[in-house]
Every structure is written in C-alpha cells, then in structure tokens.
Amino acid sequence: MSTVELTAETFEQTITGNDIVLVDWWASWCGPCRSFAPVYQEAAEKHDDIVFGKVDTEAQQALAAGAQITSIPTVMAFREGILVFAQPGALPAQALEELIGQVRALDMDDVHAQLAQQQDQAAAGREA
Numbered sequence: 001m002s003t004v005e006l007t008a009e010t011f012e013q014t015i016t017g018n019d020i021v022l023v024d025w026w027a028s029w030c031g032p033c034r035s036f037a038p039v040y041q042e043a044a045e046k047h048d049d050i051v052f053g054k055v056d057t058e059a060q061q062a063l064a065a066g067a068q069i070t071s072i073p074t075v076m077a078f079r080e081g082i083l084v085f086a087q088p089g090a091l092p093a094q095a096l097e098e099l100i101g102q103v104r105a106l107d108m109d110d111v112h113a114q115l116a117q118q119q120d121q122a123a124a125g126r127e128a
C-alpha cells in the first residue's frame with residue numbers, strides 16, 4: 001500500500017477508523033524529511049495492513065499545531081485510535097521496522113486499562 005496524504009478533514013477518521021496508523025509529519029523544504037520519505041514508503045509497501053499517513057505541515061498548519069508538532073520529521077504511531085508513539089527525527093529503516101513490531105505487539109487491553117486509570121486519577125484530582 002502506498003502512503004496516504006492526511007488533512008484536517010481526514011485525520012481523525014483515519015486514526016479512529018483503522019487498527020494501526022503511522023503518521024509522518026513533514027515539509028517539502030525539510031532535508032531530513034526528504035531523506036526519510038523513501039524509507040517510509042518502503043515500509044508502507046511491506047505492511048499493507050497498516051495505514052501510513054503523511055501530513056504536510058506547510059499545507060496543514062492548523063493540524064500540525066493541534067498535534068503540537070515542533071520538529072520535523074516527526075513520526076507518530078496510533079493503535080486503536082490511541083497515540084502510542086511520537087518521536088521527532090528521521091528513523092533508519094531498521095528502527096522503523098522495530099517500531100512497527102512493537103506497535104503490533106502492544107497489549108491493547110493493558111493500554112486501555114492504563115488510560116482508564118489515568119483518567120480516573122485525573123478526575124479524582126479535579127474533585128479534590
């Protein structure tokens with residue numbers, strides 16, 4: 001599968017409507033972004049069960065601001081609509097493959113339980 005261009009209109013639906021979504025935040029003027037692009041594209045072609053999205057931070061400035069992107073490229077990984085990884089910097093091919101393996105291996109029941117606990121603690125803190 002090739003990469004998918006994400007916009008403010010398609011971002012949320014793509015993240016919540018797919019099991020695993022990787023997002024590459026990039027810009028055409030960014031040298032490291034251009035060098036990372038073929039690595040990202042190659043991974044997209046190898047893993048057709050994962051959505052590989054790209055967000056052009058110049059064209060989607062409000063979306064990038066909302067995601068608090070301060071450095072590009074930034075790679076994010078979402079599983080079941082939950083952000084499970086975010087890191088600025090271009091990843092080497094092997095590191096990207098390792099990330100994909102780690103995201104696939106996540107125990108999502110545990111992740112959901114941890115999120116629920118954090119939300120309960122936050123709610124308790126607001127009530128105090």
